[in-house]
Amino acid sequence: MFKTIVTLFRGAAAEAEDNLVDRNAVRILDQQIRDARAGLEQGRGALAVAIAQDKAEARRLGEVRRRIADLNDRTIEALRGGRDDLAGEAAGEIANLENDAATIAAAQATFAEEAGRLRTKLAAAERRFLEIERGRRITAAAETVNKLKSGFAAAAPGTALADAEKTLARLRHRQAHQDDVEVELEALDAEARSAATAEKLEAAGFGPTTRTTAEDVLARLQARAAQAA
Structure with missing residues (x-):
C-alpha cells in the first residue's frame, strides 16, 4: 500500500x-x-x-x-x-x-x-x-x-453579434415607426389646412356646401309636411 x-x-x-x-x-x-x-x-x-x-x-x-x-x-x-x-x-x-x-x-x-x-x-x-x-x-x-x-x-462573438443585430433591428423598427408617425402628422396638418381653406370658401358662398345648416333642415321638414298634407 x-x-x-x-x-x-x-x-x-x-x-x-x-x-x-x-x-x-x-x-x-x-x-x-x-x-x-x-x-x-x-x-x-x-x-x-x-x-x-x-x-x-x-x-x-x-x-x-x-x-x-x-x-x-x-x-x-x-x-x-x-x-x-x-x-x-x-x-x-x-x-x-x-x-x-x-x-x-x-x-x-x-x-x-x-x-x-x-x-x-x-x-x-x-x-x-x-x-x-x-x-x-x-x-x-x-x-x-x-x-x-x-x-x-x-x-463569444456569435452571441454578441446576434444581440447587436437584434438591438439594431429594434432601433430600425422604432425609427421607422417614428418616421411613419411624422408622415401621418404632416398629412393631417396638410389635410387640416386644406379643410380650413375649403370651409372659408364655402362660408363665402363659393362651391357646394358640405355642412348641414338650420335652413336646410327646416326646408326638408317643410317639404315632408307638405307631402304628408
Missing part, C-alpha cells in the same frame, strides 16, 4: 512538472536559445584562438627555417674557408634550430587540426541553432494565433 502511495505521489509530481513545463515551454525555450547562443560565442572564441595560434606558430616556423637556411649557407662558406671550428659551432646551432622547427611544426599541426575540428563542430552547431531559431519564430507565431483564437472564442 505504501509503495502504491509513493508511486501515486511520484506520478502526480511528474504530471505537475510536465504541466509546468508545458505552460512555460516558450520561456524555457528562449532561455535555452540564449544559453546556446552563449555557447556558440564561446565556440567562436575558441576557434579564433586556435586559428591565431596556428598563424603564430607558422610565423615562428618560417622564421626558424629562414635562420636555418642562413646558417646553412654560412656554414658551407666556413667549411670552404677552412674554418672547421666555426662550421662545427654553426652545425650545433643548426641542429638546435631544426629541433625547434620540428617542435613548432608539431604544435602548428596540433593547432591547425584543432582549428579544423572546431570549425566543423561550430558550423554544425550554427546550422542547428539557426533551425532552432526558425522553429522558435514559427512557434511564437502559432502561440500568437492561438491566443487570438482563444480570445476570440472567449468573447
Whole structure:
C-alpha cells in the first residue's frame, strides 16, 4: 500500500512538472536559445584562438627555417674557408634550430587540426541553432494565433453579434415607426389646412356646401309636411 502511495505521489509530481513545463515551454525555450547562443560565442572564441595560434606558430616556423637556411649557407662558406671550428659551432646551432622547427611544426599541426575540428563542430552547431531559431519564430507565431483564437472564442462573438443585430433591428423598427408617425402628422396638418381653406370658401358662398345648416333642415321638414298634407 505504501509503495502504491509513493508511486501515486511520484506520478502526480511528474504530471505537475510536465504541466509546468508545458505552460512555460516558450520561456524555457528562449532561455535555452540564449544559453546556446552563449555557447556558440564561446565556440567562436575558441576557434579564433586556435586559428591565431596556428598563424603564430607558422610565423615562428618560417622564421626558424629562414635562420636555418642562413646558417646553412654560412656554414658551407666556413667549411670552404677552412674554418672547421666555426662550421662545427654553426652545425650545433643548426641542429638546435631544426629541433625547434620540428617542435613548432608539431604544435602548428596540433593547432591547425584543432582549428579544423572546431570549425566543423561550430558550423554544425550554427546550422542547428539557426533551425532552432526558425522553429522558435514559427512557434511564437502559432502561440500568437492561438491566443487570438482563444480570445476570440472567449468573447463569444456569435452571441454578441446576434444581440447587436437584434438591438439594431429594434432601433430600425422604432425609427421607422417614428418616421411613419411624422408622415401621418404632416398629412393631417396638410389635410387640416386644406379643410380650413375649403370651409372659408364655402362660408363665402363659393362651391357646394358640405355642412348641414338650420335652413336646410327646416326646408326638408317643410317639404315632408307638405307631402304628408
